[in-house]
Amino acid sequence: xxxxxxxxxxxxxxxxxxxxxxxxxxxxxxxxxxxxxxxxxxxxxxxxxxxxxxxxxxxxxxxxxxxxxxxxxxxxxxxxxxxxxxxxxxxxxxxxxxxxxxxxxxxxxxxxxxxxxxxxxxxxxxxxxxxxxxxxxxxxxxxxxxxxxxxxxxxxxxxxxxxxxxxxxxxxxxxxxxxxxx
Amino acid sequence: xxxxxxxxxxxxxxxxxxxxxxxxxxxxxxxxxxxxxxxxxxxxxxxxxxxxxxxxxxxxxxxxxxxxxxxxxxxxxxxxxxxxxxxxxxxxxxxxxxxxxxxxxxxxxxxxxxxxxxxxxxxxxxxxxxxxxxxxxxxxxxxxxxxxxxxxxxxxxxxxxxxxxxxxxxxxxxxxxxxxxxxxxxxxxxxxxxxxxxxxxxxxxxxxxxxxxxxxxxxxxxxxxxxxxxxxxxxxxxxxxxxxxxxxxxxxxxxxxxxxxxxxxxxxxxxxxxxxxxxxxxxxxxxxxxxxxxxxxxxxxxxxxxxxxxxxxxxxxxxxxxxxxxxxxxxxxxxxxxxxxxxxxxxxxxxxxxxxxxxxxxxxxxxxxxxxxxxxxxxxxxxxxxxxxxxxxxxxxxxxxxxxxxxxxxxxxxxxxxxxxxxxxxxxxxxxxxxxxxxxxxxxxxxxxxxxxxxxxxxxxxxxxxxxxxxxxxxxxxxxxxxxxxxxxxxxxxxxxxxx
Numbered sequence: 001x002x003x004x005x006x007x008x009x010x011x012x013x014x015x016x017x018x019x020x021x022x023x024x025x026x027x028x029x030x031x032x033x034x035x036x037x038x039x040x041x042x043x044x045x046x047x048x049x050x051x052x053x054x055x056x057x058x059x060x061x062x063x064x065x066x067x068x069x070x071x072x073x074x075x076x077x078x079x080x081x082x083x084x085x086x087x088x089x090x091x092x093x094x095x096x097x098x099x100x101x102x103x104x105x106x107x108x109x110x111x112x113x114x115x116x117x118x119x120x121x122x123x124x125x126x127x128x129x130x131x132x133x134x135x136x137x138x139x140x141x142x143x144x145x146x147x148x149x150x151x152x153x154x155x156x157x158x159x160x161x162x163x164x165x166x167x168x169x170x171x172x173x174x175x176x177x178x179x180x181x182x
Numbered sequence: 183x184x185x186x187x188x189x190x191x192x193x194x195x196x197x198x199x200x201x202x203x204x205x206x207x208x209x210x211x212x213x214x215x216x217x218x219x220x221x222x223x224x225x226x227x228x229x230x231x232x233x234x235x236x237x238x239x240x241x242x243x244x245x246x247x248x249x250x251x252x253x254x255x256x257x258x259x260x261x262x263x264x265x266x267x268x269x270x271x272x273x274x275x276x277x278x279x280x281x282x283x284x285x286x287x288x289x290x291x292x293x294x295x296x297x298x299x300x301x302x303x304x305x306x307x308x309x310x311x312x313x314x315x316x317x318x319x320x321x322x323x324x325x326x327x328x329x330x331x332x333x334x335x336x337x338x339x340x341x342x343x344x345x346x347x348x349x350x351x352x353x354x355x356x357x358x359x360x361x362x363x364x365x366x367x368x369x370x371x372x373x374x375x376x377x378x379x380x381x382x383x384x385x386x387x388x389x390x391x392x393x394x395x396x397x398x399x400x401x402x403x404x405x406x407x408x409x410x411x412x413x414x415x416x417x418x419x420x421x422x423x424x425x426x427x428x429x430x431x432x433x434x435x436x437x438x439x440x441x442x443x444x445x446x447x448x449x450x451x452x453x454x455x456x457x458x459x460x461x462x463x464x465x466x467x468x469x470x471x472x473x474x475x476x477x478x479x480x481x482x483x484x485x486x487x488x489x490x491x492x493x494x495x496x497x498x499x500x501x502x503x504x505x506x507x508x509x510x511x512x513x514x515x516x517x518x519x520x521x522x523x524x525x526x527x528x529x530x531x532x533x534x535x536x537x538x539x540x541x542x543x544x545x546x547x548x549x550x551x552x553x554x555x556x557x558x559x560x561x562x563x564x565x566x567x568x569x570x571x572x573x574x575x576x577x578x579x580x581x582x583x584x585x586x587x588x589x590x591x592x593x594x595x596x597x598x599x600x601x602x603x604x605x606x607x608x609x610x611x612x613x614x615x616x617x618x619x620x621x622x623x624x625x626x627x628x629x630x631x632x633x634x635x636x637x638x639x640x641x642x643x644x645x646x647x648x649x650x651x652x653x654x655x656x657x658x659x660x661x662x663x664x665x666x667x668x669x670x671x672x673x674x675x676x677x678x679x680x681x682x
Binding site: 054 | 294296297298299302307314334335337338339340341342362363364365366367368370371382383386387388389390392433446449450452453455456459463469470472505509513676677678681
């Protein structure tokens with residue numbers, strides 16, 4: 001039966017852990033990449049579409065962990081959506097496999113502006129251990145304009161969270177800049 | 183008593199204790215002989231430059247037997263006698279440029295026409311600049327039949343692949359999986375590298391099975407180079423393999439409930455899985471245990487505090503399992519979705535030699551840890567759960583039973599740890615090796631040939647999913663489209679593992 005567990009949970013502290021704040025340098029670099037207008041339009045909430053460009057599935061395991069109770073991505077206004085048409089952000093894992101190029105680029109074209117592209121993992125950074133392969137173009141930047149790279153093989157959920165929060169921070173700063181006379 | 187196919191293979195020239203080379207005429211007789219010996223299981227088929235290899239598991243058990251034939255341009259297909267060979271034959275044609283004569287399916291698969299040349303592993307790839315062709319799908323005909331294309335990018339956070347459904351109303355008439363999107367050229371990258379350096383590629387064939395693949399790869403390299411692994415390293419490998427199984431089974435348990443819209447077990451399993459991954463990190467410095475198993479042993483010894491961290495994590499999972507089980511088994515609304523859904527008949531599982539929870543939920547009583555015994559499992563007590571129902575519920579039940587077994591195995595392995603070396607040097611020498619390791623999906627197989635310079639001449643890594651993907655296509659027939667995610671998750675086949 002489920003109710004005893006649910007009742008106990010009413011009195012237990014949540015499992016969700018506080019997140020580490022993003023690095024100021026990362027936030028500053030991101031702010032330079034996005035116009036102020038776009039920053040305010042995105043708002044303090046981002047819809048994320050994950051795109052696997054041919055990863056080994058290691059990154060997916062850690063990205064999935066973000067949605068769990070321990071990291072609880074949605075408390076920050078970040079959520080995964082089922083279509084690039086609903087997304088503000090493409091989270092791309094894996095090296096740029098030739099067999100995925102067309103699909104990845106189509107997903108990007110389907111994503112409305114303004115949008116971010118975040119490359120996740122060492123493969124997405126520069127192809128990783130697969131960079132010299134006949135089947136791989138290199139990192140994700142070979143097929144898409146990348147705004148932020150979160151390295152690691154795979155990056156831990158804590159690292160992913162830190163990277164994604166820096167995107168929110170940029171938008172927050174933009175709003176504060178604009179707020180007084182707006 | 184061995185059947186005609188086994189006799190035919192054994193009559194070939196002995197190249198290694200486990201591999202016989204057949205004359206082309208003898209190989210041509212193999213399909214006929216295989217039809218007369220249905221219990222001889224085909225586990226893999228692959229190629230190297232100038233030759234094709236096939237791995238068989240003899241009916242009465244015992245070590246695997248490899249059969250080879252020299253091949254230039256083409257070779258007689260095995261798929262008419264063993265339908266499981268079809269996917270392998272398509273891959274051999276795409277990568278090595280060797281055509282399976284008389285094969286049941288000649289369509290390209292891993293090659294989507296986007297590499298700039300064909301047959302990349304053939305030694306003489308031919309440039310190709312034509313537009314990528316549209317894929318051909320097997321037809322389904324009937325009144326009101328229509329198609330639903332899904333992928334390669336899916337709605338969830340999962341790997342890329344295309345599913346083509348033919349449906350009639352809500353019912354799936356035919357499903358075809360078209361994969362290859364994650365093809366990274368892994369086998370080509372392994373060539374010319376030392377086993378130590380190529381181990382990083384094996385560890386990234388399928389991220390959730392990184393320990394199993396790295397271990398099978400290491401066993402193949404160690405057999406080829408004639409190396410004995412230190413006892414402590416063997417125990418640590420076993421420990422890591424069980425930790426990997428625990429984390430993955432927990433993950434699948436949660437996601438299966440989630441696909442039936444039951445969020446609570448998903449949340450709890452996710453939290454427990456996180457506990458396990460953090461213990462992995464504390465003990466071995468990596469949450470998924472990547473690059474920890476290497477040819478010769480393990481790359482890192484367990485941290486002094488790691489033993490306690492793992493014990494604590496195992497205890498947490500063990501303590502919560504009874505409640506999780508009760509909730510899963512007691513909820514009629516969940517059972518309604520799981521029971522009777524996606525049935526894989528035992529005769530199909532046997533025909534395709536399906537391993538892991540897919541095979542064991544459909545009556546195939548095989549576990550490499552017990553049936554192709556290797557250290558440390560040869561001296562550890564454990565049971566192998568087997569069910570006959572073959573539905574989504576049975577595949578979940580097998581996982582839950584195995585989870586309990588793995589918790590005990592991991593604890594037992596921790597008990598047995600004695601101080602000692604963890605890594606043996608690999609001599610520079612030629613040779614050939616075969617490694618089989620039971621991963622969480624089923625048995626992982628790796629074959630490797632080293633040149634005299636100690637570098638990899640050719641290697642093949644076979645994920646269990648090769649034998650399971652075609653069965654998913656069978657199991658969903660007659661189910662409603664809305665149950666496909668459940669069926670798919672209950673198989674949880676690896677995309678990257680077969681895309682290579």
